Amino acid sequence: MKSRAAVALEAGKPLELVEIDVEGPKAGEVLVKMAATSVCHTDAYTLSGADPEGLFPSVLGHEGAGVVQEVGEGVTSLKPGDHVIPLYTAECGKCKFCLSGKTNLCGSVRATQGKGVMPDGTSRFSLDGKMLHHYMGTSTFSEYTVLPEVSLAVVSKEAPMDKICLLGCGVTTGIGAVLNTAKVEPGSTVAVFGLGAIGLAVIQGAVMAKAARIIAIDVNPDKFELAKQFGATDFVNPKEYSDPIQQVIVDLTDGGVDYSFECIGNVNVMRSALECCHKGWGESIVIGVAGAGEEISTRPFQLVTGRVWKGSAFGGVKGRSELPGYVERYMNGEINIDDFITHDMPFEKINEAFELLHAGKSIRTVLHY
Numbered sequence: 001m002k003s004r005a006a007v008a009l010e011a012g013k014p015l016e017l018v019e020i021d022v023e024g025p026k027a028g029e030v031l032v033k034m035a036a037t038s039v040c041h042t043d044a045y046t047l048s049g050a051d052p053e054g055l056f057p058s059v060l061g062h063e064g065a066g067v068v069q070e071v072g073e074g075v076t077s078l079k080p081g082d083h084v085i086p087l088y089t090a091e092c093g094k095c096k097f098c099l100s101g102k103t104n105l106c107g108s109v110r111a112t113q114g115k116g117v118m119p120d121g122t123s124r125f126s127l128d129g130k131m132l133h134h135y136m137g138t139s140t141f142s143e144y145t146v147l148p149e150v151s152l153a154v155v156s157k158e159a160p161m162d163k164i165c166l167l168g169c170g171v172t173t174g175i176g177a178v179l180n181t182a183k184v185e186p187g188s189t190v191a192v193f194g195l196g197a198i199g200l201a202v203i204q205g206a207v208m209a210k211a212a213r214i215i216a217i218d219v220n221p222d223k224f225e226l227a228k229q230f231g232a233t234d235f236v237n238p239k240e241y242s243d244p245i246q247q248v249i250v251d252l253t254d255g256g257v258d259y260s261f262e263c264i265g266n267v268n269v270m271r272s273a274l275e276c277c278h279k280g281w282g283e284s285i286v287i288g289v290a291g292a293g294e295e296i297s298t299r300p301f302q303l304v305t306g307r308v309w310k311g312s313a314f315g316g317v318k319g320r321s322e323l324p325g326y327v328e329r330y331m332n333g334e335i336n337i338d339d340f341i342t343h344d345m346p347f348e349k350i351n352e353a354f355e356l357l358h359a360g361k362s363i364r365t366v367l368h369y
């Protein structure tokens with residue numbers, strides 16, 4: 001079938017709006033018609049060429065929601081008409097990772113996903129007869145996309161897809177990093193570096209966890225107003241200080257924070273986020289994704305003296321079993337998604353959504369098919 005899509009032909013170039021060919025689902029696969037998608041910084045990162053797993057040409061996009069059109073042979077857990085959120089972190093329930101009870105990472109499709117193909121090693125997308133790669137197992141920048149059964153969460157049909165698409169990455173990642181990865185306790189002091197969708201979702205999670213003090217840090221002061229609305233209590237612009245930002249935070253907090261979250265993807269900030277943690281117990285959670293070849297460093301003494309460095313992928317959330325609950329919590333007002341959406345546009349304006357994100361003028365732009 002033909003499908004409207006925004007294709008990443010080359011790194012560093014705008015997406016091309018074209019009609020691509022999409023093959024039907026094979027065994028264990030599902031064809032989904034996307035209703036809405038948004039642009040996460042990770043899409044921009046891969047398009048920039050900084051992603052060591054980045055492949056071109058490809059169909060990017062991983063934050064979306066849609067409706068099942070057709071299922072392949074052997075698919076039992078979904079049927080046409082089901083409303084779904086694509087998952088870049090699959091959940092098969094059977095692999096070593098899923099059975100460990102220790103992680104939300106699933107091994108079932110991750111190897112082929114990273115190579116831009118379906119689990120059988122081939123692609124369902126082509127343009128003028130040339131194969132296009134899949135991306136993160138989701139490729140939500142095509143109106144029709146094909147995913148493995150294990151990469152879809154079935155959610156309520158009552159939920160507006162142009163809102164819950166943000167649960168496919170940003171909102172879930174930030175809230176989950178606080179509640180699942182850090183397990184922030186009531187009364188804690190929290191520092192959040194980077195106030196895009198991920199940082200704001202961390203603030204929302206910290207409010208849910210009843211943190212007493214939430215310090216919002218960004219070099220773009222335009223981000224502070226929304227951070228305040230989400231519940232941040234203190235606002236710090238590193239550009240206004242001559243001291244290293246970790247020293248500024250340590251001085252503000254009588255020795256450092258209980259938890260910090262890096263939501264930018266900057267390895268220097270990752271170091272600052274670790275070093276602003278309190279001696280003896282402070283934990284820093286890396287959420288931001290850094291470019292190819294970049295590495296983190298600190299003095300080992302920072303760890304010897306009790307600070308802990310952790311990472312979080314999709315907020316530690318198991319998508320198939322837990323995302324329907326996140327959707328319910330949005331529907332009953334416990335999770336705020338609407339305030340992340342600064343722009344709504346038709347799908348055709350997707351390159352404008354990337355420009356707004358790069359310019360620091362948007363939190364999330366929802367694109368409507």
Ligand SMILES: NC(=O)C1=CN([C@@H]2O[C@H](COP(=O)(O)OP(=O)(O)OC[C@H]3O[C@@H](n4cnc5c(N)ncnc54)[C@H](OP(=O)(O)O)[C@@H]3O)[C@@H](O)[C@H]2O)C=CC1
Binds near residue numbers: 041042173363
């Ligand atoms: N681990 C995971 O599961 C996930 C990771 N990510 C990653 O999380 C990161 C954030 O994503 P997202 O919220 O979409 O991105 P955004 O670009 O919307 O947000 C990043 C924010 O950080 C600010 N910033 C940039 N440099 C600094 C600095 N030196 N100090 C303080 N603030 C700074 C930016 O300011 P400005 O407005 O000026 O740009 C912006 O406000 C990305 O690296 C993304 O790839 C995303 C989803 C899931």
Ligand SMILES: N[C@@H](CCC(=O)N[C@@H](CSC=O)C(=O)NCC(=O)O)C(=O)O
Binds near residue numbers: 040051110169290313
């Ligand atoms: N491909 C990159 C790393 C990209 C990455 O870290 N992705 C995050 C999700 S970012 C979402 O917006 C993640 O969950 N990673 C876990 C995974 O299994 O991919 C690289 O190779 O550095």
Ligand SMILES: [Zn+2]
Binds near residue numbers: 041042062063169170
């Ligand atoms: Zn994302």
Ligand SMILES: [Zn+2]
Binds near residue numbers: 090096099105108
């Ligand atoms: Zn698994």
